[in-house]
Amino acid sequence: MAVDIRISQQTVLVVNALLLVRSGWRYGYDLSRETGLKSGTLYPILVRLTERKWLESRWEQADGEGKPRHMYRLTADGRRAARAFIERAGSKATALRLGYARS
Amino acid sequence: MSVQETKRDIPKALLSFFASRLPEQSSQWAIAMLAELEALTGTKERMDWAISGSWGLARIWLENSFRTLFFNPVKPLPVILISAYHATFCCVLLYVIVSQLPHVTSSWTEAFFPFLFMVFAATIPGVIALGLWVLDDSARYLAMVFSLLHGLGNYALLSTGRLPWTPRPTGRIGMDVLIIGILALPSIRSAFRTPPINLGLDS
Secondary structure: OOOOOOOOOHHHHHHHHHHOOOOOOEEEHHHHHHHHHOOOHHHHHHHHHHHHOOOEEEEOOOOOOOOOOEEEEHHHHHHHHHHHHHHHHHHHHHHOOOOOOOO | OHHHHHHOOOOHHHHHHOOOOOOOOOOHHHHHHHHHHHOOOHHHHHHHHHHHHHHHHHHHHHHHHHHHHHOOOOOOOHHHHHHHHHOOOOOOOHHHHHHHHOOOOOOHHHHHHHHHHHHHHHHHHHHHHHHOEEEEHHHHHHHHHHHHHHHHHHHHHHHOOOOOOOHHHHHHHHHHHOOOOOOOHHHHHHHHHOOOOOOOOOO
C-alpha cells in the first residue's frame, strides 16, 4: 500500500495513537483527548485515512443506556502503511518525542 | 430532562446545522461526530467539540465542492459552454465598467454607489457561471431567468427602435433562447442531480 498521505504533525499524532493499540477500537473523542486535537482537525484526518483503507470503522453500543458511538481501528494493511508512514515522517527524534514504540 | 435532550442544545444544534449541509454519504461523518457529542457531558467540552467539529465539517464540504468543481466527469459539454459564455459575459461587463472609470466626471461620493451597483450586477453572470460549473440546480434556474430577462430586454430595445435590427442584438436574443432551451432539456436537468462523492465511513 502506497504511503501517500501528507505528513503533518497532526496526522502523525493520529496514526501514532492508532498504532499504539494493537487490536483495539478507538472512539473519536478518545483519539481527540490522546492526541490533543480538536474534532475539526481529527475527523478530516480520519476521513483521509478511511479513504485510503488504512482505517476501518464500526458502530458500537457504549453501554446499556448510552447511544451508539463510532469506533475506529487500523486495518492490517493500514497498520503496515502506518508504520511506513511513521518511519517516513520521522526522524528518530520526532518518533521519540511522540512516544512511538516500535514493538 | 438534561440539557443535551432539550431543543436548546446549542452544541448539537450547531453541529447538526453543518451536518445538514453535507451530502448523504459524507454526512455519516457528521453523525459520528454527533454521536461523540452525545457521549460528552461537560458544557465546555461539548461546545469545543461542536465548534471545532463544525469547522471540520465545513472543510469536508469544501473538499467535496472542490472535487466536484474540477474532477466531475459527468459535466455535459453544453453546460460547460454555457458556463464559459456567462463567465466571458461577466468579464466583458467588468471590463466595460472599469474602462469607463476614467471618464467619470461627477464626484466619487455621487458615483460610488452606482458604480458599486453596476459591479454587483456585472458579477451575476459570473456567479451563474460558477454555479453551472459545479452543477448547482439553482444556478440552472437562475441562468434561465437571466437569459429570459436579457432576451426580453434586448427585444424591448429592438421593438422600440432604440437598437437597430442588426445581427448582434438579434443574435443575443437567439443565444438566450438557445440557453433556455438547452438548460430545460431533461438530459441536462438530470446532470444537475449527480450523486454525492463517496466519503462514507463503511470501509
